[in-house]
Amino acid sequence: MLQLQVYCERKEEKGVSNVLSKWNVQFYVEGAGGSDESLLKFTAFVPDFVINDIVDELVKAVDLRKSHSSITWFPISGRSVKYANSVRVLKKFKRHWSLAAIEGLIEKANSQAQVDSIQLTLGAVASIVALFGLVNNSIVMIISAMLLSPILGPLYGFSINIVMGKGKDALEAVLSIIKLLSVIFVSALVVSFLLKSGGMMPGRPTGEMLLRGQSGVVYIALAVLLGYAGVVAIVSRIPEILAGVSIAAALVPPTAVIGISLVMGWGDVFEGSFVLTVENVLGLLIGSLLGLYVLNVSPRSYYEKRAAKMYTKRTAVVLTAMVAALILVELLG
Known part of the structure; x- marks a missing residue:
């Protein structure tokens, strides 16, 4: 399981949400800018075999030229029923190549x-x-x-x-x-x-x-x-x-x-x-x-x-x- 974190502006919220929803991955969003309410932080749990495809689409939705915008991911351990369901769905469409x-x-x-x-x-x-x-x-x-x-x-x-x-x-x-x-x-x-x-x-x-x-x-x-x-x-x-x-x-x-x-x-x-x-x-x-x-x-x-x-x-x-x-x-x- 990978934890994907996306920092973006509020105006980019819809684009990021659409990408994550399209891939049927579990995610939540919260404010990330303190007093600056225009910044958001997305956190999603993504199978490793689709991370490249998801990030490829997120790059088009987030303007990474801005210093406060970023897309990062790292491995984590844990269990989630929704995550397991996402993996089963995605494996029907994506072959897992190690x-x-x-x-x-x-x-x-x-x-x-x-x-x-x-x-x-x-x-x-x-x-x-x-x-x-x-x-x-x-x-x-x-x-x-x-x-x-x-x-x-x-x-x-x-x-x-x-x-x-x-x-x-x-x-x-x-x-x-x-x-x-x-x-x-x-x-x-x-x-x-x-x-x-x-x-x-x-x-x-x-x-x-x-x-x-x-x-x-x-x-x-x-x-x-x-x-x-x-x-x-x-x-x-x-x-x-x-x-x-x-x-x-x-x-x-x-x-x-x-x-x-x-x-x-x-x-x-x-x-x-x-x-x-x-x-x-x-x-x-x-x-x-x-x-x-x-x-x-x-x-x-x-x-x-x-x-x-x-x-x-x-x-x-x-x-x-x-x-x-x-x-x-x-x-x-």
């Missing part, structure tokens, strides 16, 4: 966000297997390639570090995604060139290639859903392979088709697969951020949370603007 749980998520994210030579090798193998599946119109081989691709880890590393306000680590995760996609592309490019030199490539795109050479708004929406599902799977300890295969399906085959079509000179397929890959990447990143937002994953410290919220908001705006530009291109095209 400091240890948050640190565990960050540690897991950073360990998965880095790609080493083994993972890059798996990416290359996945690309080659996908290529043969695409050339032979074999969906079984394409699915096998998806099982090998380690793309889910960097995606998770990006999203968790963004919501934690760790820009450098998030950038490293993005670089890992770029490395994996580059390896998939180059592998498909080289093997396609060798097969073409040996006369073993088809004269025109197969059905599976054409499917990965088509972009559209619906694919962005699907990518957002897949990104959301992938991050929720990791955080909620659902078997990651269930979401990992779907995410790999959105990235590995179309990226391989980029390399194939470039070697074969299929301009329309190249353009479509390239746009589809970009759409899928952006959609997955947006979906992963949305998943962590819904799960209420954030720093525990109030000030860290404010900074992380600003960082997340800016990232979401940039990604959304890029997706909007792609949608506009699709609609105009």
Whole structure:
């Protein structure tokens, strides 16, 4: 249990009362200025897992630039029936992430966000297997390639570090995604060139290639859903392979088709697969951020949370603007 104390002017009473009432927390108010009747002191009893959200709203209701205004909180012991009821109500809407749980998520994210030579090798193998599946119109081989691709880890590393306000680590995760996609592309490019030199490539795109050479708004929406599902799977300890295969399906085959079509000179397929890959990447990143937002994953410290919220908001705006530009291109095209 935390005791929250808010000192404010009487004209700010309604705003503070509205915030505390909205969160269904027990509180009382009293005069705090002695002879100065314009000052008030609010005292509330707040569960620790919602303190950041409540204070974030109180900051908007209280002018902290004034010397007599303040918002403070500290742990206390004791029991209150009304407090217990508030906790039960709030837990229905807010998932309780302990400091240890948050640190565990960050540690897991950073360990998965880095790609080493083994993972890059798996990416290359996945690309080659996908290529043969695409050339032979074999969906079984394409699915096998998806099982090998380690793309889910960097995606998770990006999203968790963004919501934690760790820009450098998030950038490293993005670089890992770029490395994996580059390896998939180059592998498909080289093997396609060798097969073409040996006369073993088809004269025109197969059905599976054409499917990965088509972009559209619906694919962005699907990518957002897949990104959301992938991050929720990791955080909620659902078997990651269930979401990992779907995410790999959105990235590995179309990226391989980029390399194939470039070697074969299929301009329309190249353009479509390239746009589809970009759409899928952006959609997955947006979906992963949305998943962590819904799960209420954030720093525990109030000030860290404010900074992380600003960082997340800016990232979401940039990604959304890029997706909007792609949608506009699709609609105009």
